[in-house]
Every structure is written in structure tokens, then in C-alpha cells.
Amino acid sequence: MVVSDHFLWLHIPKTAGDATLRMFEALDHPWRLIDPHSDARKHGTLADAHERVPGAGTLAVIANLRRLPEMALSYFHHMQRHDPTERFANGRCFGEMTFREYLHFVIEHPQTQSYDWHLDHFLGAREADHWLLVSDLAESFVRVIGRYVAIPPDTAEAIREVRANVGGYARADDPSRWYDRSEMISLYRNCPRWSRCERREYGNLLYETLGWNLSTGIAGAE
Numbered sequence: 001m002v003v004s005d006h007f008l009w010l011h012i013p014k015t016a017g018d019a020t021l022r023m024f025e026a027l028d029h030p031w032r033l034i035d036p037h038s039d040a041r042k043h044g045t046l047a048d049a050h051e052r053v054p055g056a057g058t059l060a061v062i063a064n065l066r067r068l069p070e071m072a073l074s075y076f077h078h079m080q081r082h083d084p085t086e087r088f089a090n091g092r093c094f095g096e097m098t099f100r101e102y103l104h105f106v107i108e109h110p111q112t113q114s115y116d117w118h119l120d121h122f123l124g125a126r127e128a129d130h131w132l133l134v135s136d137l138a139e140s141f142v143r144v145i146g147r148y149v150a151i152p153p154d155t156a157e158a159i160r161e162v163r164a165n166v167g168g169y170a171r172a173d174d175p176s177r178w179y180d181r182s183e184m185i186s187l188y189r190n191c192p193r194w195s196r197c198e199r200r201e202y203g204n205l206l207y208e209t210l211g212w213n214l215s216t217g218i219a220g221a222e
Helices: 017-025 046-052 068-082 099-108 116-123 134-145 153-160 181-189 192-202
Strands: 007-010 060-065 130-133
Touching: 007 046, 017 134, 060 116, 060 134, 060 192, 068 099, 068 181, 068 192, 099 181, 116 192, 130 134, 130 192, 134 153, 181 192
Parallel strands: 007 060, 060 130
Antiparallel strands: none
């Protein structure tokens, strides 16, 4: 979490938050609050920010927005790497499952597995005033945060050198490796709030950009 005199930024997990924090740290600015990487409170909610910082309720709200299929894939592989014995809602450990098994359970249980939970949890009923787009994080950061904090050209270049952590799982940059078209559409359908935000900020949903072969589909692996 980062708070200035004019805005607050919420660190939603699995949305390149650690890279974004490094960008904030590159700025020479008197932050009212900036949680270090090692502080568990870095993943605080909007309600937490209002409680921790007097007057924060009047500030603009900023958070990162990642493409939904990339978010689900990142979360699954994070759990496989870091907490493989944790049992998922289907009773299976993450380390025992394939992504497709996880995905199908999520799709088939929209009442309990919608990724809209993240937005509801961190923002409540409030909508973010600005989103930083994970797909073009540095440029988005300079554009949005630059409205509130002066970013000199040399600092902007340093920010552009910050790289988000990219998962090491095979072909993470190719969504068709993990999804077919109907799966991706179903995932979006189960997350209407996320879908609205993504369509508004990115201009489309990810499956609309992939050039799917509509006669055969493009099957993912596993």
C-alpha cells in the first residue's frame, strides 16, 4: 500500500504489485505511507487504508488491473510453487492438480470461485479512480502517477527499466497454451465486475484479441 497527499494505491496480489512498489520507491516523494515488500500490511484493503491514514477517504484510489485469464493462471502456479499442500475447494492439493482441473472447477462454481472476490475484497463497493495496466505497467505508471507526482525524465527511464516478475511456467505469455475459447469466455462470464473493468480500461476482453479459429477452437494443454 502506498499513500500520498492526493492518492492511495492498493497492492492487489498477483497484479505485479512488487514491481509497482519499486517504481514508487524510485520517486523522490514524501509519502505519507509506503509499505515495504516484507510488510504483510502491503496487501491492505481500501478500508485498511482509511483506518491507517487519517483523511484517506478523500483520496483518489489507484490499483493494478491484470487480464483475468493471466490472473487465474498466475494464482494457480503461485500456489503450486509456494503452497503445494494447500487444499483447493475441490479437496485436492494444488500440487496434485493440473491447471485445467483447477480452471474447470472455478468455471463450474461461479458462486464461490469468481475472481470478482478480489475487487469486492480490496475495493468494496468503490470503483478505482485509475487503473495501472499490468500489460504495459511502466508506461501506465508514468501516465497515471505522473498526474499527481512529478516524474523527471531520468526517473521515468529508470521506471521503464523495472521488470515485473514473470512466471516460469511454460509459455506463460501464450494464453492459448492454457485455455480454449469457451473456457476463457466462461471465466469472464463468471466475473462480471472484472470484465467491466477490463473492457473499459483495455478496450476489449482477452479472448477477443487472440484470433481464435472458431471452427476448431485452440485447445490449451493439460
